[in-house]
Amino acid sequence: MDILSQATSEIFRxxxxxxxxxxxxxxxxxxxxxxxxxxAAQLKQTDLARRDHVSELFNRAxxxxxxxxxxxxxxxxxxxxxxxxxxxxxxxxxxxxLTTYLKENTVKYGDKxxxxxxxxxxxxxxxxxx
Amino acid sequence: MNHxxxxxxxxxALDLSxxxxxxxxxxxxxxxxxxxxxxxxxxVDFTGANFKNANLNKTILRGANLTGALNxxxxxxxxxITDKNTILPQHLLP
Numbered sequence: 748m749d750i751l752s753q754a755t756s757e758i759f760r761x762x763x764x765x766x767x768x769x770x771x772x773x774x775x776x777x778x779x780x781x782x783x784x785x786x787a788a789q790l791k792q793t794d795l796a797r798r799d800h801v802s803e804l805f806n807r808a809x810x811x812x813x814x815x816x817x818x819x820x821x822x823x824x825x826x827x828x829x830x831x832x833x834x835x836x837x838x839x840x841x842x843x844x845l846t847t848y849l850k851e852n853t854v855k856y857g858d859k860x861x862x863x864x865x866x867x868x869x870x871x872x873x874x875x876x877x
Numbered sequence: 878m879n880h881x882x883x884x885x886x887x888x889x890a891l892d893l894s895x896x897x898x899x900x901x902x903x904x905x906x907x908x909x910x911x912x913x914x915x916x917x918x919x920x921v922d923f924t925g926a927n928f929k930n931a932n933l934n935k936t937i938l939r940g941a942n943l944t945g946a947l948n949x950x951x952x953x954x955x956x957x958i959t960d961k962n963t964i965l966p967q968h969l970l971p
Contacts, residue, residue, distance in 0.1 A: 839889055850896045858920070861901050869901040876891065876906050 801830055801837065805844075812848055820864050824848075828871050838875055845871060894932075909948075933957040 804826050811823035827841040845868045856862060861869075890910030897917045904924040911928075913936045920940040929948035933956050940962040943949060949966055959965075 842889070842891070846891055846893055846896075849893060849898060852897065855897055856899070858899065861899065865898065865901060869898065869903055872891070872903065872906050876908075 798834070801834060805830060805837075805840070809844065812844075817863060821867065824864055824867050824871070828867075828874075831871070831875055842872070842875060928953060938963050 808823040808826045811819050814820050814823065824845065827844060831838040831841050849865065849868055852865065854862060856865075860866075890912065891906075891908060892912045893916050894912045895915045896913075898921060899917055899919045900921065901918075902922045903926055904922045905926060906923075907927045908923075908931045909927050909929040911931045914932045914934040915936065917937045918941050919937050921938075921942070923941055923943045923946050925945045925947070926943070927947040928943075931953065933953045936957040938954075938957045939960040941959075942964045943966050944964050946966045949969060951969060954965065954969060
């Protein structure tokens with residue numbers, strides 16, 4: 748009888764271990780899932796922050812395109828180019844902006860070489876509109 | 878996101894109508910559906926560019942190089958303003 752009750756208690760103990768282990772695994776799974784969700788939310792947050800930054804850069808570039816200084820205009824052209832590379836989904840507005848700049852550019856340079864800003868824009872078109 | 882995907886991402890047609898883009902290099906550019914009407918493209922390098930359904934109405938193509946340009950039709954060239962220095966693609970040569 749003693750042997751039987753001892754065996755029974757051992758079986759119960761083993762079941763309890765297994766149940767405890769399963770519960771532990773469940774808790775670990777919950778924790779990992781929560782951590783994954785948190786990481787995904789953080790990534791989304793970072794992406795949104797970056798997009799905000801990019802929008803700000805884009806707006807600033809728009810404002811600088813009409814600047815009298817060539818170097819400022821060049822910066823205003825090269826910044827959107829980088830945006831195109833980093834955020835391909837934003838390349839549409841960038842290309843539209845640059846082609847509008849080409850259309851509105853009132854500098855008639857005759858038969859001389861095109862100004863540097865025009866050359867840079869056409870280089871960007873060659874790169875992004877293949 | 879690699880650079881190749883960036884290159885492939887912009888699919889909208891270009892609008893360069895009325896633009897003054899003399900002596901620029903637009904070789905290999907996809908001008909499918911582009912509006913180049915009234916643009917001054919004198920001496921522009923269009924080597925290998927794709928002109929499928931591009932609007933070349935009154936586009937100045939004097940001295941432009943269209944060697945190897947794709948999908949250019951006689952009708953498009955007839956609508957554009959060309960001269961003896963315009964280099965036409967092989968299939969449009971007389």
